[in-house]
Amino acid sequence: MKEQGQRMLKHTVRRSCQLSAESIAKDLQTSCGLQIITTTVSRELHGMGFHGRAAASKPYITKCNAKCW
Template sequence: MQTASTNICERLCNKSIREISLLLNIPRSTVSGIITKCKQLGTKATQPQSGRPRKMTELGQSMLKCTVRISHQLSAESKAKDLQTLCGLQISKRTIHRELHEMGFHG
């Protein structure tokens, strides 16, 4: 399947939505939707990010995993303090719990 920018380029070359649909072998409604979305958002073909960005970086996750493997009986609060001193990340104990569950650590 072609990208949205290809559809826009085809539209700019004075081709109809039907012709673009036949050329790219995708439904007319899809082509029309992409063109409409591009008109609304300007040159960006994607919508803005939804939701809040993650607080934990990949570095923070790997550091957390290492601290858990070294000393698995420490509390989440002490792990949060360790991450703050090691990486400079200020993360709550609830976030530590959530990240550990996503990594497969329980209990």
């Protein structure tokens, strides 16, 4: 991917960070005509330092009294 494509990808992710890789690929394809697949989007974002979303809070798990295992 060229430098201009990387800039557009970074701009798209920062604008709306909740998009999936498939949505980002479609958005780049319609907005600037880049032919890109979702695997490339994921790989480029990971290389730029963007990683998958993590849960904001982890659910509290209590131990049950019955034998669960």
